[in-house]
Amino acid sequence: MLLAATTLSPDSGWQWWLAIPSIILIDVVLAGDNAVIIALAARQLDSSRRFLAISLGAGLAVLLRVVLTFFAAQLLAMNYVRLIGGVLVFWIAVKLLNETSEPEEPTAAKTARSLWSAIQLILIADLSMSIDNVLAVAAASRGNLLLMICGLGLSIPLVVFTSNFLANVMERYPIVAWLGAALLGKVAGEMVIVDHLFAPDPARPPAPWLIHCVGAGGALAVILIGLIRRRFAARTVAH
Numbered sequence: 001m002l003l004a005a006t007t008l009s010p011d012s013g014w015q016w017w018l019a020i021p022s023i024i025l026i027d028v029v030l031a032g033d034n035a036v037i038i039a040l041a042a043r044q045l046d047s048s049r050r051f052l053a054i055s056l057g058a059g060l061a062v063l064l065r066v067v068l069t070f071f072a073a074q075l076l077a078m079n080y081v082r083l084i085g086g087v088l089v090f091w092i093a094v095k096l097l098n099e100t101s102e103p104e105e106p107t108a109a110k111t112a113r114s115l116w117s118a119i120q121l122i123l124i125a126d127l128s129m130s131i132d133n134v135l136a137v138a139a140a141s142r143g144n145l146l147l148m149i150c151g152l153g154l155s156i157p158l159v160v161f162t163s164n165f166l167a168n169v170m171e172r173y174p175i176v177a178w179l180g181a182a183l184l185g186k187v188a189g190e191m192v193i194v195d196h197l198f199a200p201d202p203a204r205p206p207a208p209w210l211i212h213c214v215g216a217g218g219a220l221a222v223i224l225i226g227l228i229r230r231r232f233a234a235r236t237v238a239h
Contacts, residue, residue: 042057083192089184
């Protein structure tokens with residue numbers, strides 16, 4: 001069912017206003033992985049389109065997060081949500097890491113395609129990786145839609161700044177993009193192993209060592225697939 005009506009309102013005084021920075025802090029802390037994938041998606045765009053893609057993608061992602069937070073109780077009750085999200089994040093990590101191996105296209109066509117592709121990937125990835133954010137924000141806001149919008153809306157500039165900074169760093173130091181993709185692979189593996197399929201009883205989650213091992217395996221898999229596809233692309237160009 002929907003989240004119950006909140007006990008917080010502007011009339012609640014300092015508790016209501018204190019909840020806003022709490023939501024911002026939660027969203028920024030938990031959105032670190034999201035910032036990495038936003039930066040990966042936008043790193044190949046020129047500076048003007050990069051900022052536009054990051055701003056639009058982050059803004060639309062926050063709107064989706066508001067809707068998801070309002071339905072957090074239903075979301076939590078759904079089985080295999082983390083499994084599907086983990087698979088999507090893994091696929092996106094591999095796709096973004098290997099975009100540089102694709103044959104070059106005319107600049108205008110490549111830029112136009114990349115802009116909308118980046119926005120779409122940002123939305124898909126943020127939707128897949130925002131389960132923890134959604135539940136934490138729902139708890140902090142106690143279901144108050146206005147409070148969610150204020151807190152998440154104010155977090156947009158912080159996420160945009162972080163993503164833009166990371167994209168610039170990745171453009172200058174390509175190794176950072178590989179590390180970011182490995183991080184997303186780790187997140188994907190951890191999402192999958194804690195899903196209902198492998199942990200049907202919420203009271204008995206997988207052992208921490210198992211979660212870390214599967215996460216490390218996901219990171220390694222992304223890097224290996226990236227290296228294999230890059231070598232294959234190099235051989236194709238050579239011939």
